[in-house]
Amino acid sequence: MVDVCIVGAGAAGLAAAIFAAEAAGKAGCAQRIVLLDGAKSIGAKILVSGGGRCNVTHDVVTATDFFGNRHIIKNVLAAFPVQATIDWFASLGVDLKCEETGKLFPVTDKARTILNALVNRCHELGVAIRPDHRVTDVARLLGSEAGFAIHHTHGTLHAKKIILATGGRSLPKTGSDGFGYELARRLGHRVSATNPALAPLILDETLFHKDLSGISQEVELTTTVNGHVVDRRTGSLLWTHFGISGPVVMDASRFWTIAREKGEAVELSVNFLPAMTQESARRWFMEQAAEAPRRSLAKTLAHLVTERFAESLCRYLGITPQTAIAQLPRKDRDRVLPALTKFLLPVQQDRGWNYAEVTAGGVPLEEVNFRTMESKLVPGLYLVGEILDCDGRIGGFNFQWAWATGLLAGLAVAARVRADGEACR
Ligand SMILES: Cc1cc2nc3c(=O)[nH]c(=O)nc-3n(C[C@H](O)[C@H](O)[C@H](O)COP(=O)(O)OP(=O)(O)OC[C@H]3O[C@@H](n4cnc5c(N)ncnc54)[C@H](O)[C@@H]3O)c2cc1C
Numbered sequence: 001m002v003d004v005c006i007v008g009a010g011a012a013g014l015a016a017a018i019f020a021a022e023a024a025g026k027a028g029c030a031q032r033i034v035l036l037d038g039a040k041s042i043g044a045k046i047l048v049s050g051g052g053r054c055n056v057t058h059d060v061v062t063a064t065d066f067f068g069n070r071h072i073i074k075n076v077l078a079a080f081p082v083q084a085t086i087d088w089f090a091s092l093g094v095d096l097k098c099e100e101t102g103k104l105f106p107v108t109d110k111a112r113t114i115l116n117a118l119v120n121r122c123h124e125l126g127v128a129i130r131p132d133h134r135v136t137d138v139a140r141l142l143g144s145e146a147g148f149a150i151h152h153t154h155g156t157l158h159a160k161k162i163i164l165a166t167g168g169r170s171l172p173k174t175g176s177d178g179f180g181y182e183l184a185r186r187l188g189h190r191v192s193a194t195n196p197a198l199a200p201l202i203l204d205e206t207l208f209h210k211d212l213s214g215i216s217q218e219v220e221l222t223t224t225v226n227g228h229v230v231d232r233r234t235g236s237l238l239w240t241h242f243g244i245s246g247p248v249v250m251d252a253s254r255f256w257t258i259a260r261e262k263g264e265a266v267e268l269s270v271n272f273l274p275a276m277t278q279e280s281a282r283r284w285f286m287e288q289a290a291e292a293p294r295r296s297l298a299k300t301l302a303h304l305v306t307e308r309f310a311e312s313l314c315r316y317l318g319i320t321p322q323t324a325i326a327q328l329p330r331k332d333r334d335r336v337l338p339a340l341t342k343f344l345l346p347v348q349q350d351r352g353w354n355y356a357e358v359t360a361g362g363v364p365l366e367e368v369n370f371r372t373m374e375s376k377l378v379p380g381l382y383l384v385g386e387i388l389d390c391d392g393r394i395g396g397f398n399f400q401w402a403w404a405t406g407l408l409a410g411l412a413v414a415a416r417v418r419a420d421g422e423a424c425r
Pocket residue numbers: 007008009010011012013036037038039042043044045046048049050051054055056057133134135136165166167168170171174175176177178179180356357358384385386387395396397398399400402
């Protein structure tokens with residue numbers, strides 16, 4: 001019988017282990033804490049995160065950066081402000097730097113620095129990390145042996161308390177394949193529909209995205225579901241060989257995937273001139289036509305967007321990009337300007353779990369106590385990280401959620417084991 005078994009040695013599980021072991025140590029009360037992970041080597045997702053640099057957190061983090069029950073999210077975040085995260089990493093020997101975008105990375109620019117620091121601290125604290133131990137089932141033990149029987153690929157472990165930190169369904173090859181939801185369900189929890197979030201989107205083959213692959217531009221992206229605008233945001237869109245990516249697309253993708261899953265009518269439209277409306281774009285265009293009537297359409301539009309994009313858009317609309325703007329038929333002008341300010345993207349599908357960075361949906365936040373992350377349904381069970389129904393926008397917010405929930409569960413579980421008495425004899 002160990003005191004605490006943490007299932008999943010990702011960001012949230014490692015944080016929970018460290019906070020639990022530190023709290024127990026401070027109270028002079030050694031606790032047996034074991035981390036089980038199905039992956040042969042742990043931390044794959046930390047290593048690939050932030051383009052291999054690990055975007056640990058953001059300079060400002062508020063509940064509005066997340067989707068889910070924001071009242072609960074706000075309370076969880078309040079327990080571990082950004083400065084506390086920075087100080088915590090400093091205590092682990094990792095200095096963070098803040099970039100212009102507000103994203104914080106390790107000064108080494110290496111995600112490995114983060115993973116090593118977390119794993120080394122676990123080792124210092126005597127936390128047992130067991131890779132290649134996939135948990136296949138969890139049963140509650142009742143009576144004098146109250147706790148959990150945790151069945152894994154090498155046998156069964158008995159634990160007084162269990163923390164589920166199995167992540168979501170994004171990047172399943174790292175070990176986060178969604179089985180944690182099944183474990184939560186078997187223990188009595190509900191799991192709301194899970195959909196890819198922070199995912200690139202695939203466009204219809206006939207669009208011009210392939211010609212622009214690698215080019216980014218600032219846009220305003222609007223998602224409309226059943227005729228109602230559900231999201232509007234401005235940021236960088238990246239054209240790719242399959243369609244679109246980049247922060248603004250990744251952030252908006254959850255609305256598209258959720259609506260599509262529900263069978264709702266969903267549209268994604270782009271304003272390629274985010275500072276302009278259709279009317280102000282028309283006025284600008286008329287001024288250009290008066291000032292430089294012989295300038296080509298593509299060269300004129302190149303004042304506002306890249307020339308390559310202008311050419312691709314014109315050709316897609318069947319308009320010759322070299323046409324002098326004074327010669328441009330009105331019917332073509334009336335097509336090109338709306339296409340610049342309200343272009344309907346022919347989205348076919350999202351790029352799926354292998355490319356999504358996070359999961360929208362999961363165990364409802366209402367089913368956990370936000371002060372401790374303990375299940376309201378199963379005493380002694382705690383849930384942390386991405387398994388919960390909370391997803392953050394791009395920029396370090398999902399890791400901040402993992403650290404904060406890990407902290408709350410770690411401190412609470414250590415205190416509970418202590419209160420139960422046995423571990424401190
Ligand atoms: C490509 C990519 C880049 C990202 N970049 C960033 C970034 O820069 N900043 C940011 O904030 N977020 C980023 N994210 C999101 C972030 O990585 C996750 O939100 C975060 O890792 C979730 O932490 P977690 O501990 O809850 O789950 P995970 O990190 O997914 O860890 C879960 C662990 O549980 C284990 N596990 C699952 N099921 C079982 C089982 N049955 N038995 C035993 N073990 C099990 C898995 O092997 C895994 O190790 C990125 C995600 C991806 C995919």
